[in-house]
Each structure stands twice: as structure tokens, then as C-alpha cells.
Amino acid sequence: MNFSGLIDNFGPLTVAGLAQGAIIALFALGYTLVYGVLRLINFAHSEVFLVGTYACLIIWGWFGLDQNSARPDFGAMLGYMALGLVAAIVVSGTVALGVELVAYRPLRRRNAPPLAFLITAIGASLAISEFVGVATHRNQRGVPPIIQARTVITIGNTHITNLQILIIALALVMMFVLDRFINGSRLGRGIRAVAQNPDSAALMGVNKSRVISLVFLLGGLMAGIAAVMYDLKIGVTKYDAGFLLGIDAFTAAVLGGIGNLRGALLGGLLLGVLQSWAAGLFGSNWLHAAAFVLLVLILMFRPSGLLGESLGRARA
Amino acid sequence: MRQVLARAIGGVAIIGLIAGAAACNKDSGGSDNAAGGSNCGYKLAFFGALTGSAANLGVNIEQGFELAVEQYNKQKGSDCITVAKFDSQGAAEVAPGVARSLVADKKIIGIVGPPFSGESEAANPIFDEAGIPTITPSATRTSLSASGWKVFHRAVANDDAQGPAAASYIKDVLKAQKVFVADDQSAYGQGLADVVKSKLGPLVVQSDKTEGDGKQTDFSALVQKVQSSGATALFYGGYYTNAGVIRKQLTAAGWKGTLLGGDGMKDPGLSKASGTQAAIGTVVTCPCSPPEAAGGTFVNDYKAKWNVAAGTYSDVAFDAANIFLQGIDAGNTTTEKLNTYLSTVNYKGIANTYKFTDKGELDPSLIKVWAFKFDASGDAVKDQEIKTS
Numbered sequence: 057m058n059f060s061g062l063i064d065n066f067g068p069l070t071v072a073g074l075a076q077g078a079i080i081a082l083f084a085l086g087y088t089l090v091y092g093v094l095r096l097i098n099f100a101h102s103e104v105f106l107v108g109t110y111a112c113l114i115i116w117g118w119f120g121l122d123q124n125s126a127r128p129d130f131g132a133m134l135g136y137m138a139l140g141l142v143a144a145i146v147v148s149g150t151v152a153l154g155v156e157l158v159a160y161r162p163l164r165r166r167n168a169p170p171l172a173f174l175i176t177a178i179g180a181s182l183a184i185s186e187f188v189g190v191a192t193h194r195n196q197r198g199v200p201p202i203i204q205a206r207t208v209i210t211i212g213n214t215h216i217t218n219l220q221i222l223i224i225a226l227a228l229v230m231m232f233v234l235d236r237f238i239n240g241s242r243l244g245r246g247i248r249a250v251a252q253n254p255d256s257a258a259l260m261g262v263n264k265s266r267v268i269s270l271v272f273l274l275g276g277l278m279a280g281i282a283a284v285m286y287d288l289k290i291g292v293t294k295y296d297a298g299f300l301l302g303i304d305a306f307t308a309a310v311l312g313g314i315g316n317l318r319g320a321l322l323g324g325l326l327l328g329v330l331q332s333w334a335a336g337l338f339g340s341n342w343l344h345a346a347a348f349v350l351l352v353l354i355l356m357f358r359p360s361g362l363l364g365e366s367l368g369r370a371r372a
Numbered sequence: 373m374r375q376v377l378a379r380a381i382g383g384v385a386i387i388g389l390i391a392g393a394a395a396c397n398k399d400s401g402g403s404d405n406a407a408g409g410s411n412c413g414y415k416l417a418f419f420g421a422l423t424g425s426a427a428n429l430g431v432n433i434e435q436g437f438e439l440a441v442e443q444y445n446k447q448k449g450s451d452c453i454t455v456a457k458f459d460s461q462g463a464a465e466v467a468p469g470v471a472r473s474l475v476a477d478k479k480i481i482g483i484v485g486p487p488f489s490g491e492s493e494a495a496n497p498i499f500d501e502a503g504i505p506t507i508t509p510s511a512t513r514t515s516l517s518a519s520g521w522k523v524f525h526r527a528v529a530n531d532d533a534q535g536p537a538a539a540s541y542i543k544d545v546l547k548a549q550k551v552f553v554a555d556d557q558s559a560y561g562q563g564l565a566d567v568v569k570s571k572l573g574p575l576v577v578q579s580d581k582t583e584g585d586g587k588q589t590d591f592s593a594l595v596q597k598v599q600s601s602g603a604t605a606l607f608y609g610g611y612y613t614n615a616g617v618i619r620k621q622l623t624a625a626g627w628k629g630t631l632l633g634g635d636g637m638k639d640p641g642l643s644k645a646s647g648t649q650a651a652i653g654t655v656v657t658c659p660c661s662p663p664e665a666a667g668g669t670f671v672n673d674y675k676a677k678w679n680v681a682a683g684t685y686s687d688v689a690f691d692a693a694n695i696f697l698q699g700i701d702a703g704n705t706t707t708e709k710l711n712t713y714l715s716t717v718n719y720k721g722i723a724n725t726y727k728f729t730d731k732g733e734l735d736p737s738l739i740k741v742w743a744f745k746f747d748a749s750g751d752a753v754k755d756q757e758i759k760t761s
Contacts, residue, residue: 061578061580061597064600065593065596065597065600068596068600069592069593069596072592072593072596073592075592076590076592123644123645123646123647123648124647124648124649124750194423194424194425194427195641195644196613196616196617196641196644196645197644197645198616198620198644198645198646198647201624201647204624205624205625205626207626213600217625289590290589290590290617290621291617291620291621291624291645291646292589292616292617292620292645294586294589296586297589300587300588300589301589331590332592332593335593335594336593336596336597339580339581340554340580340581340582340583340588340591340593340594341557341581341582341583343583343588343590343593344583
């Protein structure tokens with residue numbers, strides 16, 4: 057154990073962990089939203105994220121940007137960011153809807169048992185990931201330097217970069233917007249109604265199919281934003297990027313209380329920070345192991361996650 | 373009615389399959405005769421990664437190997453020696469199963485591979501048991517030759533040569549005073565990093581380990597430790613997939629030091645991930661000569677056949693295949709004879725001259741280690757030969 061590795065780098069590791077955690081949190085929302093409404097783990101959500109990481113790269117590629125491009129100036133950067141976000145959101149949202157339409161809706165029509173959903177979910181996930189793998193020859197793809205990380209705040213030995221602030225702020229803003237949407241809007245009320253009791257909601261005139269599509273779409277949008285942030289932070293993407301981070305995101309959702317939006321945020325940030333600390337204390341190779349041991353410990357005492365599961369119930 | 377129909381169709385399909393298989397057998401029987409030459413009709417196998425995270429390294433080797441067999445067949449008749457390819461994905465957990473399917477083919481009398489050390493540890497016991505001689509053109513973990521496999525041969529220097537060479541480069545050429553050492557915990561990466569660590573001694577200020585190749589993408593903790601340690605050089609024992617991401621994240625974080633690594637990082641895949649600019653100056657050692665130094669028409673032939681420039685160890689794989697082919701041509705057409713032949717062979721190839729010790733190591737007098745540096749072309753080009761004493 058390397059205590060000095062953790063103590064000396066405590067500030068920077070925490071900030072780095074928060075940034076990674078913010079991405080995980082946005083990603084985790086997709087799992088939590090779908091679970092909250094359908095009581096179903098959408099394993100294909102990792103690939104909804106994956107296509108987002110490629111979508112913005114492809115759009116940037118149309119403008120001649122690749123990993124070797126020079127850094128764009130500020131105005132161009134804003135333009136590229138907007139384009140990348142729109143591309144990732146549109147593609148991720150579309151794929152999320154597509155997965156729902158192809159892999160879930162036909163089963164729901166036939167009242168398939170939950171296990172069948174699990175298998176189609178895993179099937180859809182593998183199919184998309186393998187398709188991307190074959191199409192990209194399983195090579196890594198480098199991300200153009202859209203945003204150059206630059207230290208903007210220094211506290212002691214902690215240098216916080218513009219990119220880290222952007223990622224964390226964006227996650228918080230999106231979370232706030234989503235929270236308001238679910239808890240404050242008419243469509244959000246529909247989502248909560250279906251989450252609480254699908255049959256009564258249907259009797260009250262809520263269109264269940266539309267609500268389910270909406271939930272998938274929202275998860276896809278958040279995954280799209282997470283995908284762009286991931287590209288900028290990590291700097292490369294690969295056909296299994298969704299799978300690797302998807303495990304973290306799913307874990308974060310469970311940690312915070314699956315089905316609970318604020319829980320996903322808390323779980324994501326916590327998991328990111330824990331992984332970062334574990335990497336500092338035990339070495340980067342322990343990043344996942346240590347965080348997951350802690351997850352087990354937390355779940356032993358809080359089996360339904362830190363904030364409990366409640367998409368519809370709380371503050372309805 | 374429907375059931376009857378289904379059965380009928382199924383029956384026809386099965387008969388068709390059997391007939392087809394029989395036809396295939398007849399075909400292959402025919403080609404044996406057609407091959408003509410006395411020492412023909414055998415197979416040489418490539419065993420290694422053709423897909424997977426470090427596939428480029430395997431593909432370089434397979435293509436060099438296949439080119440040698442093709443040129444040999446041009447002299448001897450169109451299909452004298454057949455190439456068999458086995459994709460281990462470079463993964464130690466996949467390798468044993470693939471190795472078993474290899475040894476089941478009794479026509480295979482020699483293997484070029486496995487390229488990586490981890491898969492070698494997993495697959496070589498199976499090849500040893502089957503008695504099929506292997507020549508690895510690139511697995512460099514030192515302990516491989518100490519495992520007592522009678523069929524093991526290594527056509528390059530091991531990490532005992534590469535590690536000290538990397539260390540002496542860091543000390544004498546870079547003149548780094550503070551060095552950070554990290555590895556990916558693979559049989560290869562960890563072995564190499566440990567040798568470098570012990571040779572650098574007090575120059576190593578801190579060390580870390582990462583998860584395996586392609587299993588980790590967020591290296592911010594490693595980057596942070598490297599930065600705060602004040603190291604001006606980072607030696608990473610691992611492969612190009614992780615190394616490219618690490619290089620990119622180090623550069624993004626503003627670290628100006630030099631990244632160094634072994635032959636597993638010597639691939640343009642590194643700069644494709646990190647961006648050419650970030651990769652410039654990254655130094656990799658390799659117990660190999662620069663590809664352009666290969667003798668004969670190899671460089672042009674390779675380019676003509678595969679439409680890419682010869683990569684790391686393509687030339688050594690070409691030589692390894694030719695060592696086997698020379699042996700087969702001389703009438704060593706069983707695995708035992710071929711293995712005995714390898715113990716006395718003295719073959720002058722395009723990349724080096726090959727003579728094996730009784731443990732299957734390259735004769736110490738023939739060892740070469742070069743340093744290569746990534747430049748603006750995005751590839752690692754020759755820097756200088758490192759003296760190994």
C-alpha cells in the first residue's frame with residue numbers, strides 16, 4: 057500500500073475522480089430511468105453510449121479533424137462542441153429508441169418473462185458492440201484535441217482544469233434539468249405514474265408505450281452527452297468502451313439506488329472518487345477491484361442503495 | 373405434414389453435408405499428390421493474435437511468415453507447404469483451447485509463434501507435449517526458456533537483454549535523474565519493467581501498475597502520480613494499446629517527460645491513439661534491427677504482397693519460417709527430426725544470423741537491441757543501436 061501516493065495526491069485524485077464520476081453518473085441515468093419504469097436492466101445501454109463516442113468523432117471527421125489536428129480556436133471549439141454534442145445525442149437517442157423498438161417492444165407485446173428481456177438486452181448489446189468492432193477493425197480511434205486541458209484553478213497542489221470543470225458542471229446541470237423534467241413537467245408526471253403503477257396509469261389515460269419510449273430516449277440523450285465528455289477526457293474510443301464503462305455506470309446506479317435519479321448522480325460521483333483513491337492507494341491495477349469491494353460493503357448495509365429506489369414514489 | 377417435410381429436408385441436408393465433406397477430403401488428397409516434390413504436403417502453423425487488442429503485432433508476424441512460405445512454394449510447386457493460421461487473440465485464457473486444435477492437426481510440423489509471453493506460457497506446454505517445434509519471433513519474457521520445453525526456440529533476445537538496454541538508454545542517452553516505472557502486469561510487461569527497475573536502482577522514484585491491455589481507459593491516477601513524482605521519464609512495460617492512451621493523457625495533463633517502453637509498444641497504433649504530435653519522442657527498445665536493414669528484397673516483397681510496410685518482427689518471422697523451410701527441404705519432415713535440426717542450425721537470414729543454445733535461446737553473440745523513436749510519421753524509426761554487454 058502506498059499511503060503517500062494517496063495523501064500527497066489527495067486533491068488531484070479527488071478532482072480526477074469527480075470528473076470520471078460525472079461521466080459515469082450521466083451514463084448511469086439510462087440504467088436507472090429504464091429500471092425505474094420497466095423494472096428491467098437495459099444492458100444494451102452500454103452500446104447506446106458507445107455509438108455516441110463514435111458519432112461525435114465521425115462528425116468532427118467530416119470537418120477534417122482527427123487525432124493529429126491542431127487545436128481549434130475558441131469560436132471554432134464552441135462550434136465543434138455543439139456539433140459533437142448534437143451528433144452524439146441524436147445518434148445515441150436514436151439507437152436507444154431503436155433498441156427499445158427492436159429488442160423490447162415485441163417481447164412486451166407478448167408478455168414475455170423477464171429472463172427473455174435480459175437475453176435480448178445482452179444480445180442487442182453484443183450485436184452492436186461486435187458490429188462496431190468489425191467495422192473499426194477493433195482498433196482504437198483517437199479523439200481530436202477539441203479542448204486543450206488548461207489549469208484554471210489551483211488550490212495547493214491541486215490543479216483543476218477547464219475540462220474537469222466542464223465535465224462536472226455539465227453533469228450537474230443535466231441532472232438538475234432532468235430532475236426538474238421528471239418531477240415538474242407533464243411528461244415527467246406520466247413517467248412517474250407508469251413507474252408507480254403501470255396499470256393504473258394506463259387506466260388514467262397515460263400512454264404507456266410513449267412513456268417507455270420517452271424513458272429510453274432520455275437515457276440515450278444523457279448517454280450521448282456522457283459519450284462526448286468521455287471522448288474529450290479519455291482521448292480514445294474503442295468498440296468495447298461502452299462495455300468497460302457500462303459496468304461502472306451500472307454499478308453506480310445500483311450504489312445510489314437503482315431507479316433513483318439523484319442516486320445515480322451520487323453513486324457515479326462516489327464510484328469515480330473511490331476508484332481514483334483506490335488507484336492512488338493500491339496502484340492503478342486495483343482501481344476496479346477496490347471500488348467493487350466497497351460496493352459490496354455498502355450494499356450489505358444499504359441493500360437498496362444509498363438513496364433507495366424511487367423514481368416515482370419520492371415527492372410525487 | 374409439416375413435420376414430415378421438415379424431416380425430409382433435414383435428411384437431404386445431412387446427406388448433402390456428408391457428400392460435401394467427402395468431396396473435400398478427396399480434394400485435399402488430390403492436392404497432396406499434385407504437390408509433387410518429395411518433402412511436400414506438410415503444414416507450418418502461425419499461432420498468435422490476429423484479432424484482439426494487440427493484434428497488429430501478431431499480424432506483422434503472420435504476414436512475414438506467410439510471405440516466406442509463399443516464396444518457398446513458388447520454387448517447390450504451388451502448394452508444397454500449407455500455411456495454417458491459429459488466432460489466439462493474444463490472450464493467455466484463449467490460447468490453450470486454440471493450441472489444442474492446432475496439435476490435433478498431425479500435418480503441422482512446425483510453429484512460428486506464439487508472439488506474446490503470456491500466451492506462450494499458456495500454449496507452449498501443449499506444443500511441448502505434442503512435440504511440435506516452435507520458434508517465437510517476439511516473446512521476450514526471460515523465464516520462458518527456463519520452463520524446460522524441449523520444443524521452445526526464441527529468435528530474438530529476451531528481456532534480460534532488452535531490459536538492461538532500456539535502462540542504459542535512460543541513464544546514458546536520456547540522462548534522466550528521476551524515472552517512473554509502470555507496467556500492465558502481463559507476463560511480458562511486468563517482466564520487462566522489473567528488469568528495468570532493478571537496473572535503474574535509485575533512479576526509480578516511484579512505480580505503479582495498470583490494468584491489462586485494453587482493460588483500462590482512465591489513467592488519471594497514474595498521470596497524477598507521474599506528475600507529482602517529478603519524473604522526467606516514464607518506462608511503461610506493456611503494449612501499444614494502453615501506452616497510446618497513457619501518452620495522450622500525459623500530454624493532455626501537460627507532462628513534458630519522455631515515455632519509454634519495450635517492443636510491445638513499437639507499433640503505429642500508439643500514435644494513432646495518442647495523436648502523432650503527442651507520440652513524438654517516445655522511445656521504444658526492441659531486440660530487433662530496423663526493418664529497412666533487412667537484407668535481400670524482403671522490404672519490397674513484403675510491401676508488394678501486403679500493401680503495408682513490414683512491421684515489428686515481420687523480418688524475424690520471415691527468417692523463422694525460412695529456418696523451418698530449410699529444415700524441411702533437407703528432409704526433416706517429422707517433428708522430432710525438425711526439432712533436432714533446430715538444435716544445430718546456423719542460419720543466416722535477412723534480419724540476423726540464428727543459432728540456438730540448448731535452452732532454445734538465441735546465441736548470446738548474436739543478440740542485438742535497438743532503440744527506436746516515434747517521429748512525425750507516426751511510426752517508430754531507428755534511433756540507435758544500444759550496446760549490450
